[in-house]
Amino acid sequence: MAESGTIDTSTVDTSTVDTSTGTTAQNGTRGVSRYVLRVIAVGYLFFLLVLPVALIVWRTFGDGLGPFVEALTSSSALHAFQVTLVVALWAVALNTVFGVGAALLLVRHDFPGKRLLGAFVDLPMAVSPVVVGLALILLYGRFSPVGGLLESWGLQIIFSTPGMVLATVFVALPLVVRSVVPVLEELGDEQEQAAHTLGASRFQTFLRITLPGIRSALAYGVVLCLARSLGEYGAVAVVSGRLVDQTQTLTLFVEERFQNFDQPAAFAAATALALLAVVTLLLTRLLRPKD
Amino acid sequence: MAIEVRDVNKSFGTTPVLRDVSVDVASGSLTALLGPSGGGKSTLLRVIAGLEHPDTGTVRISGVDATRLSPQRRNVGFVFQHYAAFKHMTVFRNVAFGLEIRKRPKDEIRRRVMELLELVHLERMADRYPSQLSGGQRQRMALARALAVEPEVLLLDEPFGALDAQVRKELRTWLRRLHDEVHVTTVFVTHDQEEAIEVADTVVVLADGAVEQVGSPSDVYDNPANPFVMRFLGPVTEIGGSLVRPHDIEISTEPRPGGDEASVTRVVRLGFEVRVELLVDGREAWAQVTRGTAEQLALAPGATVHVRPTPGARSLALTGA
Structure with missing residues (x-):
């Protein structure tokens, strides 16, 4: 207990009481080891997380707010913002609809292949985003049968918004499903059956009973999905073709500016992404289901 | 007859739960489906409500063949053992649910819900949420909710099973009195022979998915059809x-x-x-x-x-x- 209590202040109080009652030496070494562990944990996070982010923020605002605003209002940056938002919103919308549907299927229905569906939903956790991007190019690229056919209908997938949305949908797929499934399980289906016997149709039951029941879990999943979509780099990098002012998202913009020695713009956009992440993180804190 | 169940068979996987079950429930009666756990009585009740579909056989409610009707269209009231209260709605909205679905005018809903809440002695709890009620109060709310839509039949699945002995006894007596007031055809499931004998006017004894005997409480107690019924109904x-x-x-x-x-x-x-x-x-x-x-x-x-x-x-x- 004592060894693992790195940030638990209550254990500190009990140890002071213990020292006064006798076994001073033993509690002394325990106290020291606790402080050592605490220093290691804080130091680890400091060098891994706090320092890099702080450096970016310091570099961004080192010369005041002016350069930051200027860098983010360049036409390329604004375009990258727009592309990021369009891709993220589409991906969130599709994943929300699919996520709720898949969760309902997995929890409320029995069908052959149910375990397979469950496994497929978790697949994006295991597959590297770059692999996802390459796979999408293989299937929807101009020189594949499917991609060629779609292109002959005037629908370009790869190096265009649809491909980026597909890639983002794929990587963020499990987030809504996995947030909603446990809550649906806990909710049970008796309330839904009661609504049916009271004359509600399936759709009315979903709107009036199921949806309010999973509301907070769904919001939590949607925000997680949004954060993942805004920050996605690998899969989008592969399928977008990184065309400046066309298919460049904010993460791709950061990378491209940095490679071209335009550090102020790279840092400004990075800070903007970090701020978005912090906001979504705060939202998830607010929305996280109680208990 | 309010309910006619004919030759119903139902299996879960390879396990038969109902075997050639035929039961008639008279209009306005209060019938108990009595039997040991796993005897198929809850499944029979759910078949009547349309929450389960029989493999073979038919269910008629008020003379209409309801076998293929969804629960939504059967106009039955169903009360679950664990209340199935709509947790995100107040007591008032819970009871009003069926009427809102039927798009009744607002003032009619208000009047009817308050009437029902008075009937189940919950008129002061209208603005509370189910989590703020005791088990017995939740079950009375569920009963009012089921009665609100003026069902042809009221079906109760072990309605007092989750309550402690004292509340159980109170609600039993109360259900009997309520039935004398409202006269809606009522079927309830219980594994407690004392409950069945005290509350019901007809008892259907089910075991291993088959009907063992149907009769008045004194009939099944005094003239049991076989040793099983005799053992189940008393010492x-x-x-x-x-x-x-x-x-x-x-x-x-x-x-x-x-x-x-x-x-x-x-x-x-x-x-x-x-x-x-x-x-x-x-x-x-x-x-x-x-x-x-x-x-x-x-x-x-x-x-x-x-x-x-x-x-x-x-x-x-x-x-x-």
Whole structure:
């Protein structure tokens, strides 16, 4: 207990009481080891997380707010913002609809292949985003049968918004499903059956009973999905073709500016992404289901 | 007939839960489906409600074939053992749910809901959420919610099963009185024979997915169709190869026609009644007598007595036992 209590202040109080009652030496070494562990944990996070982010923020605002605003209002940056938002919103919308549907299927229905569906939903956790991007190019690229056919209908997938949305949908797929499934399980289906016997149709039951029941879990999943979509780099990098002012998202913009020695713009956009992440993180804190 | 169930069969996987079940429920009656757990009584109730589909057989409600109708269209009220309260709605909105779905005018809904809340003594709880109610209050709310849509039949699945003994007894009496007031055809599932006998006017005994007997409470208690029903509805003991209720055993010190010799092994006083444990032909049996009888006969361990079923009492001959 004592060894693992790195940030638990209550254990500190009990140890002071213990020292006064006798076994001073033993509690002394325990106290020291606790402080050592605490220093290691804080130091680890400091060098891994706090320092890099702080450096970016310091570099961004080192010369005041002016350069930051200027860098983010360049036409390329604004375009990258727009592309990021369009891709993220589409991906969130599709994943929300699919996520709720898949969760309902997995929890409320029995069908052959149910375990397979469950496994497929978790697949994006295991597959590297770059692999996802390459796979999408293989299937929807101009020189594949499917991609060629779609292109002959005037629908370009790869190096265009649809491909980026597909890639983002794929990587963020499990987030809504996995947030909603446990809550649906806990909710049970008796309330839904009661609504049916009271004359509600399936759709009315979903709107009036199921949806309010999973509301907070769904919001939590949607925000997680949004954060993942805004920050996605690998899969989008592969399928977008990184065309400046066309298919460049904010993460791709950061990378491209940095490679071209335009550090102020790279840092400004990075800070903007970090701020978005912090906001979504705060939202998830607010929305996280109680208990 | 309010409900006619004909030749219903239902299996979960390879396990049969209902086997050729046919039951008639008269309009305005209060019927208990009684049986041990796993006997198929809850499944039968859910088949009537449309929450389960029978593999074969038909269900008619108020003369209409409802076998293929969804629960939404059957106009039944269903009350679940664990209340199935809509947790995100107030008591008022819970009860109003069925009426809102039916798009009734607002003031009509308000009037009807308040009427029902008064009926179930929850008029002061209208603005509370289910989590703020006790188990008994939640179940009364669920009952009001089911009654709000004026169902053809009211179905209750172990309605008092999740409540403690005291509340259970209160609600039983209350349900009986409510039924006398509202007169809606009611079917409830229970595994408690005392509950069935006290509340219902018709008892359907189900075991292993088949109907064992249908009758009035006194009918199934006094004239059980088979040893299973007799054992399930009350205490039994065995003397002279027959199954007898322990309170239907006559003990005497003198031999009597049709009696057997027995020796008393133990006498247990339980307040007014006395439980006499006996050995008849080397088999254990017991009889229930009043304190007065026990004292008059001076029953004590080791005494030799004569026992026989009270003349006129129902006993079942056990074959091959």
